[in-house]
Amino acid sequence: MKDRAINxxxxxxxxxxxxxxxxxxLSRAITVIExxxxxxxxxxxxxxxxxxxxxxxxxxxxxxGVPGVGKSTFIDTFGSYLTSIGKKVAVLSIDPSSxxxxxxxxxxxxRMNRLSKDPNAYIRPSPSGNSLGxxxxxxxxxxxxxxxxxxxxxxxxxxxxxxxxxxxxDMVDFFLLLMLAGGGDELQGIKRGIMEMADAxxxxxxxxxxxxxxxxxKKNYTNALHLLPPHEGxxxxxxxxxxxxxxxxxxxxxxMMCDFEAKLSGNRFLIENRRRQNLKWMHELxxxxxxxxxxxxxxxxxxxxxxxxxxxxxxxxxxxxxxQLFS
Ligand SMILES: Nc1nc2c(ncn2[C@@H]2O[C@H](COP(=O)(O)OP(=O)(O)OP(=O)(O)O)[C@@H](O)[C@H]2O)c(=O)[nH]1
Ligand SMILES: [Mg+2]
Numbered sequence: 001m002k003d004r005a006i007n008x009x010x011x012x013x014x015x016x017x018x019x020x021x022x023x024x025x026l027s028r029a030i031t032v033i034e035x036x037x038x039x040x041x042x043x044x045x046x047x048x049x050x051x052x053x054x055x056x057x058x059x060x061x062x063x064x065g066v067p068g069v070g071k072s073t074f075i076d077t078f079g080s081y082l083t084s085i086g087k088k089v090a091v092l093s094i095d096p097s098s099x100x101x102x103x104x105x106x107x108x109x110x111r112m113n114r115l116s117k118d119p120n121a122y123i124r125p126s127p128s129g130n131s132l133g134x135x136x137x138x139x140x141x142x143x144x145x146x147x148x149x150x151x152x153x154x155x156x157x158x159x160x161x162x163x164x165x166x167x168x169x170d171m172v173d174f175f176l177l178l179m180l181a182g183g184g185d186e187l188q189g190i191k192r193g194i195m196e197m198a199d200a201x202x203x204x205x206x207x208x209x210x211x212x213x214x215x216x217x218k219k220n221y222t223n224a225l226h227l228l229p230p231h232e233g234x235x236x237x238x239x240x241x242x243x244x245x246x247x248x249x250x251x252x253x254x255x256m257m258c259d260f261e262a263k264l265s266g267n268r269f270l271i272e273n274r275r276r277q278n279l280k281w282m283h284e285l286x287x288x289x290x291x292x293x294x295x296x297x298x299x300x301x302x303x304x305x306x307x308x309x310x311x312x313x314x315x316x317x318x319x320x321x322x323x324q325l326f327s
Contacts, residue, residue, distance in 0.1 A: 008032065011043060015050045021088075021150045023122060033141045034127045048141060051148035056274070058090075058147045059261055062168040064158045064194065065178030070204040071157055072111035074178060074244040079112070081250045082153050083120040090146035091115065093157040094164050095126035096135050122151060126159075133288050136167040140281060143171065169197045170277050173270055174257055179203050181210060181217035196228050199260060200238050202253060207243035214241050233269035235260060300325065 009017070009028055017025025033044045065071050079089045091112065115121045124146075127138040143154050156172055158164040169175050177198035195201070201221050206214035221239045231237055238256060242249030264270045294300060307321040 008040070008043070011046050011050070014043075014047050018051060018145060018149045019054070023149075026122065026145060026149045027124070029145050030124060030142050033145065034138050044141070048144060051144065054148040055144045056147060058143075058152045058154045059174065059257065060143060060154045060156065060172040061257065062156050062158065062165075062172035062175040063178060064165050064168065064175070065204075066180075067159075069178045069180055070244045071178055074202075074204055074242070075155055075157060076112040076115045077244045077247050078250055078253065079115045079121055079153075079155065080118060081247075081254065083115075083118050085254075087120070087153050088151045089115070089118075089121045089153045089155065090143075090149075090151040091121065091123045091155045091157065092139055092142055092146070093124075093126040093159070094132075094135055094139055094168055095159045096129070096132040096164060097159070122146065122149075131288075132163055132167055133284060136164075136171065137281075137285060137288065140171050165194055165197065170280060173264075173273065174199045174260055176253075177201050179217070179221065180205060181213040192228075195224070198237060199231070199235060200240060200253070200256060201225070202240045202242055202249075204242055204244055206241035206249065207246045233264045233273070234267060235264060 009025065014025060014029045014032070018029055029047060032040045032047065035041070035044070063071055063075065075091055079091060082089050112123060116123055124142060127135050127142075129135045129138070139156060143156070146154055154172075156168050158168040175197055177194060177200070179201055181203055203214050203217050203221070218239045218241060225237050225239070228237075240249060240253055240256060242253060244250075261270065264273075295304075303325055307316065307325060310316040311318055311321050
């Protein structure tokens, strides 16, 4: 086929390799999913259909926090702890800006020093793409591939740009907000909306001279959480302390996630949440496809330009211009 990428594995090779947890094949399958070639898109759709029965068995964890809070260091330490207790860990990230620089990726791989050498961990940088919707879409599918390849903890990191936190929240079971202790003004710089999304607040860098202020911050955050609406699943959002560098509090955070999973599987919240997420995803994708097919339709492109001219010149109302474009 004309637009087939060179050396693309077949559907069977991909499906088999994923089933055998072959990392090289997994990487190639993700590349197929991220590709814009028509051939690859079809292959990706068939592959996803084939692996769907093996998906859904992991716990999906989202991690966010302001730059410098220690996300990469935390994921390195936390992920290494998880592999030490026998888990297979995949780390994905969402960075809509990476299409330009792809800079944070290399930085992150080097900052996740231990994990990047761990045979039971798989790190995949953010897909590129200029729209957050497109990037998130690919990450969701990558989660499914990683699950089918036997990864039982999937960590999705967001760089905290724009709406990326909401995107990640919509694709995970557990959303962790990493925080820092600061001189009493902890709540500054943290958007209230992000705190409302969190299933746990973890104050990182609770080490050295920082321990006492971290303990004070824990009290402040706990009080602030009381002012927010209760968690939909009936979960009490905890505030924990940890040090990603000194590796303290890490096992406790995992235990807390296991408690969460036990409790919210018990009351069916997690299963319902995934159903809701899937439906929301479907509608987001519909919107994305509609937008693409509209703006990339050669017949429309000239019309849009013409309407833009007329609207700018004040000759036509926006309402009229849009009605005409859809007629
Ligand atoms: N003392 C101390 N320093 C830490 C801890 N965790 C991270 N750091 C330091 O904080 C700095 C930032 O850590 P990163 O892990 O790169 O933070 P990040 O949130 O990934 O940052 P961005 O990728 O820029 O958003 C580094 O110098 C780390 O060594 C910790 O638990 N204690
Ligand atoms: Mg980082």
